[in-house]
Structure formats: C-alpha cells, structure tokens
Amino acid sequence: MTSLQIDFTGFTQWIGQTLSDYLSPGWALTVELILAAVALIVMIVVLVILMIYAERKIAGFMQLRLGPMRVGWCGSVQAIADVLKLLLKECVTPFKADKFLFALAPFIVLTTSFLALVPFSYSPGLQLWDINIGVLYVTAVSSISVIGVMMAGWASNNKYSLLGAMRSGAQIVSYELSVGMSLIAVIAMSGSLSILEIINSQADGWWIYKGHIPAIISFMIFIIASTAELNRAPFDLAEAEQELTAGFHTEYSGMQFAMFFLSEYTNMLIASMMAATVFFGGWQPLYLPGLDGFNAIMDYIPGFIWFFGKVFFVVFLIMWFRWTFPRIRIDQLLRLEWKYLLPISIVNVLIAATVAVFEWYL
Amino acid sequence: MNKCINYIYSIGAAMGSLGKGMFRTFSSMVHPARILTQQYPENRETTLYIPERFEAELHLIEDENGELKCTACTLCQTACPNDTIQIKVEKVTTPEGKSKRVLSEYIYDLGRCTFCGQCVDSCNFGALEMTNHFENSEYDKRKLVKLLNERHLPANRKEEQI
Numbered sequence: 001m002t003s004l005q006i007d008f009t010g011f012t013q014w015i016g017q018t019l020s021d022y023l024s025p026g027w028a029l030t031v032e033l034i035l036a037a038v039a040l041i042v043m044i045v046v047l048v049i050l051m052i053y054a055e056r057k058i059a060g061f062m063q064l065r066l067g068p069m070r071v072g073w074c075g076s077v078q079a080i081a082d083v084l085k086l087l088l089k090e091c092v093t094p095f096k097a098d099k100f101l102f103a104l105a106p107f108i109v110l111t112t113s114f115l116a117l118v119p120f121s122y123s124p125g126l127q128l129w130d131i132n133i134g135v136l137y138v139t140a141v142s143s144i145s146v147i148g149v150m151m152a153g154w155a156s157n158n159k160y161s162l163l164g165a166m167r168s169g170a171q172i173v174s175y176e177l178s179v180g181m182s183l184i185a186v187i188a189m190s191g192s193l194s195i196l197e198i199i200n201s202q203a204d205g206w207w208i209y210k211g212h213i214p215a216i217i218s219f220m221i222f223i224i225a226s227t228a229e230l231n232r233a234p235f236d237l238a239e240a241e242q243e244l245t246a247g248f249h250t251e252y253s254g255m256q257f258a259m260f261f262l263s264e265y266t267n268m269l270i271a272s273m274m275a276a277t278v279f280f281g282g283w284q285p286l287y288l289p290g291l292d293g294f295n296a297i298m299d300y301i302p303g304f305i306w307f308f309g310k311v312f313f314v315v316f317l318i319m320w321f322r323w324t325f326p327r328i329r330i331d332q333l334l335r336l337e338w339k340y341l342l343p344i345s346i347v348n349v350l351i352a353a354t355v356a357v358f359e360w361y362l
Numbered sequence: 363m364n365k366c367i368n369y370i371y372s373i374g375a376a377m378g379s380l381g382k383g384m385f386r387t388f389s390s391m392v393h394p395a396r397i398l399t400q401q402y403p404e405n406r407e408t409t410l411y412i413p414e415r416f417e418a419e420l421h422l423i424e425d426e427n428g429e430l431k432c433t434a435c436t437l438c439q440t441a442c443p444n445d446t447i448q449i450k451v452e453k454v455t456t457p458e459g460k461s462k463r464v465l466s467e468y469i470y471d472l473g474r475c476t477f478c479g480q481c482v483d484s485c486n487f488g489a490l491e492m493t494n495h496f497e498n499s500e501y502d503k504r505k506l507v508k509l510l511n512e513r514h515l516p517a518n519r520k521e522e523q524i
Contacts, residue, residue, distance in 0.1 A: 058391065061397070062387040063390070064390055064397050064398045064399075065397065065398070066397055069401060320384060320387065324386070324387040325383060344373075
C-alpha cells in the first residue's frame with residue numbers, strides 16, 4: 001500500500017519533541033498526558049452531542065415524526081440546550097440514601113467508560129496506548145461499569161433503582177460472555193490482541209469480508225450482545241420506563257444524571273469502535289480487487305473519516321434496533337443468551353479456528 | 363433430531379421477523395413524505411391539514427330550508443356522559459291549534475366536552491355533527507359555554523334578546 005493516508009505520527013512526535021525541549025522529561029510526559037486526556041474528553045463530548053441529536057432525529061423519522069425542530073436550524077442546538085439545562089439543575093440526594101456511594105457511582109460508571117477508550121486507534125499514528133492486549137483490555141474494563149450501576153441502585157434506597165441495578169447486573173454479566181466469544185473468533189483469525197495489529201491485518205480486506213461465514217456470524221452476535229450490554233432497547237430492562245420509572249438512575253438528577261447519560265452514549269461509541277476496528281478494518285480504506293482507480297481515490301480519504309464513518313454506521317445499526325424492536329422479558333433475555341447466543345458463538349469459535357488453521361480466507 | 367430442527371428453524375424465523383420489522387422502520391425513515399407531524403403555529407395559514415373525521419366542536423346541522431334539523435328530543439342530552447349538553451324546550455301552539463315542542467336553547471359546555479361523539483351517535487335525526495374547528499382555547503371559561511342555536515332562536519326568544 002502506498003502511504004497517501006495522513007499519518008499523525010509526525011504530528012504527535014513533534015508535540016512530544018517541543019514539550020521535552022522546554023520542560024524536564026517528567027513534566028513533558030505529564031503535560032502530554034493531560035493534553036491527550038483533554039483531547040479525548042472533548043472528542044467524546046462532541047461525538048456524544050452529535051449522537052444524541054442523531055438518535056432523536058432517527059427516532060423521529062422512523063416513527064413518522066420530525067424529531068426536534070425548534071431549537072436552532074432543524075433542532076440542531078437541542079442537545080446542547082439539554083446539556084446546559086442539566087448543568088444548571090440541582091443534584092438532589094434522597095433522604096436516607098447512602099450519600100457517599102450515591103455520589104461515587106456516576107464517577108465510577110463514567111471513568112470506566114473513558115478508560116475503555118484508551119487503546120483505540122483513531123487514525124494512522126493516532127493512538128493513545130498501543131498495548132498488545134488491547135481487545136482484552138477493552139472488554140475487561142468495560143465490564144467494570146456494572147459495579148457503578150449496582151452501586152447507584154443500592155445507594156439510592158429505592159426499590160426501582162435496586163431492581164434495575166440487579167437486572168442490569170444479570171444482563172451485563174451474562175452477555176459479556178458472548179461479546180468475548182464473538183471477538184475471539186476474529187482474534188483467532190487475525191492472530192493478535194493488539195488493536196493496531198488487528199487493523200494492519202485488514203489492509204488487504206476487512207475481516208467481515210475476509211473471514212466470511214464465522215466473521216459474519218460473530219459480527220451479528222457481537223452487535224446483539226453489545227446492545228444488551230449497553231442496556232439499550234430492546235434489552236433496556238435495567239431502565240424499563242414502564243415498569244421501573246428509570247431503573248438504576250431513578251433518583252439521580254442534574255449533572256449526576258448527565259454523567260450516566262454520557263457514559264451510556266460513550267459505551268455505545270466504544271462498542272461501535274470495537275465493531276469498526278475488529279470487523280470493518282478500523283481506519284483501513286475500502287479496496288475493491290481489480291479497480292485500481294477506485295482504490296486510489298479511496299486512499300485519499302483520510303483514515304479518521306473512514307474510522308468514524310464505520311463507527312457511525314454501527315451506531316446507526318444500534319439506534320435502528322432501538323427504534324424497531326419491542327423490549328423483551330428478563331427470562332427471554334437470559335434464554336436468548338444462554339440457549340442461543342452462547343452455544344452459537346462457541347461453535348462459531350470452532351469454525352473460526354478451523355478457518356484460521358487451514359487459512360481459508362477469501 | 364426434531365428438537366434440533368426446531369432450534370435452527372426458530373433462529374431463522376426470528377431473524378426473518380426481525381428483518382421485516384427493520385425493513386419497515388427503515389422504509390419509514392427514507393420516505394419523509396410519510397411524516398405525520400404538523401408544525402402547527404407555523405403552518406397554520408399554509409399546509410395545516412386536519413383529517414375529516416377529526417372531532418372537535420359540536421355543531422347543529424341545518425336542513426335545506428335553513429332551519430335546524432334538531433327536534434329537541436333531548437336524546438343527546440341523556441347520551442352525554444359529562445352533562446355537556448343542556449336543552450331548553452318550549453311548547454308552541456301552531457296555527458292549526460296543536461301544541462309542538464320547539465328548541466329554545468341548545469347550550470353546549472365545551473369545557474366539559476371530551477369529544478366522545480356519543481351525542482352524534484345517539485341522534486336519530488342526523489342533526490348533530492363534530493366539526494374540524496379545533497382552536498377553541500379561551501382566557502375566560504364562561505366563553506366556553508356556547509349557545510349553538512344562536513342564529514335559529516324561536517321568534518319570542520329573538521325579541522327577548524333584542
């Protein structure tokens with residue numbers, strides 16, 4: 001591949017070089033880390049505001065409505081207005097609540113969401129931390145958030161919160177297995193857990209194409225199981241509005257609620273980034289064999305546009321599920337996982353291993 | 363073996379029905395012409411569309427002579443679950459010497475009406491209808507009590523008003 005892609009390696013090295021020219025090595029590293037964290041948070045907040053707007057618009061159009069139309073052009077400033085409203089509201093702590101845990105829970109949920117963002121590669125040369133167990137790290141860290149959810153439900157001193165938290169726990173713990181299994185199928189074929197190496201292994205074709213049957217099956221399992229892990233409809237038992245008012249965050253208001261909301265959307269973004277990285281080739285452009293002119297044009301599109309294009313495609317899929325399917329019961333939820341998704345994904349891992357051993361790639 | 367086939371069949375059937383649902387929502391999403399939302403205050407003068415069957419305000423129907431079809435039988439008054447309708451009847455002696463019931467006042471309290479349409483259903487003479495006129499809000503609730511036969515008051519009542 002000729003490297004026409006914008007490479008951010010030079011840019012990040014220049015920042016590191018400039019900082020170490022003026023500061024001692026320790027301070028340079030500190031400033032660099034703070035810059036990276038601020039960049040990450042700004043990126044997430046901007047993307048989440050975009051996603052909230054997209055979700056409301058998509059929901060509107062799918063239900064033959066218009067969605068927000070009044071604030072700004074076609075309601076484009078609606079999400080920002082909502083965030084401002086939440087910022088200005090009072091954070092109410094219920095009487096007899098466990099005040100320390102109540103205040104701590106949103107931070108734990110949000111922190112775990114942000115932690116899981118670290119090993120992703122957004123563009124060539126744009127990656128915070130290239131660890132050799134990137135995929136494992138993301139799946140491990142993102143399942144910690146259930147502790148924050150349980151904490152919120154327990155500390156609220158409210159039966160709806162507690163029920164929602166318990167359901168959420170059962171759901172996240174059981175669907176975690178399928179997410180892991182479906183990722184293992186691709187990892188077996190790519191032969192690495194490092195996010196960068198998985199992306200590099202897709203330079204000659206994305207895994208969803210190269211890995212044919214096992215990759216497609218594992219993509220479907222991944223998207224179902226991660227929707228369940230995100231507590232989104234049709235698996236939103238944890239905050240089933242008709243039964244449990246708002247589930248584990250019933251008692252939260254103002255900025256604390258906004259943090260739960262932000263972490264829900266960040267988790268959705270993480271699941272989509274994972275799917276885009278593992279199945280759709282991260283920032284690798286789309287190449288069609290035999291069409292050199294087309295491939296050359298694809299090279300000129302920057303990597304981060306490819307990456308976020310794929311991410312938003314998966315985000316759209318998850319939103320599409322939410323606004324199409326009705327919610328399922330808790331017994332149906334667990335039956336789907338233990339009787340369908342898990343056996344299928346175990347068989348799928350076997351198929352993927354066979355494909356990997358005999359190298360039956362397309 | 364049968365169980366195994368059922369298992370695989372159930373997966374296929376589930377996928378099929380989910381796909382059908384997703385196709386439905388996607389097709390609504392890509393056809394903006396199907397959108398039902400009305401941006402009301404803005405489109406009030408232009409594209410506002412109220413369906414014909416929309417039930418808003420009660421209205422008395424006139425016959426071809428310009429007289430009300432209402433015979434003051436008070437069936438609508440008894441059919442009304444909210445006591446919305448009050449009918450005042452007068453006895454009038456016709457030139458032939460017969461006494462006849464005549465509608466004196468048809469009082470309709472819009473503030474109590476739930477627009478259920480049972481009055482229209484109960485009417486045996488087709489004298490009532492629900493119109494599309496829906497902009498009924500008022501600052502004074504006394505204005506919601508309406509005299510529906512205002513233009514068709516009996517002769518003696520007309521003189522009283524003047």
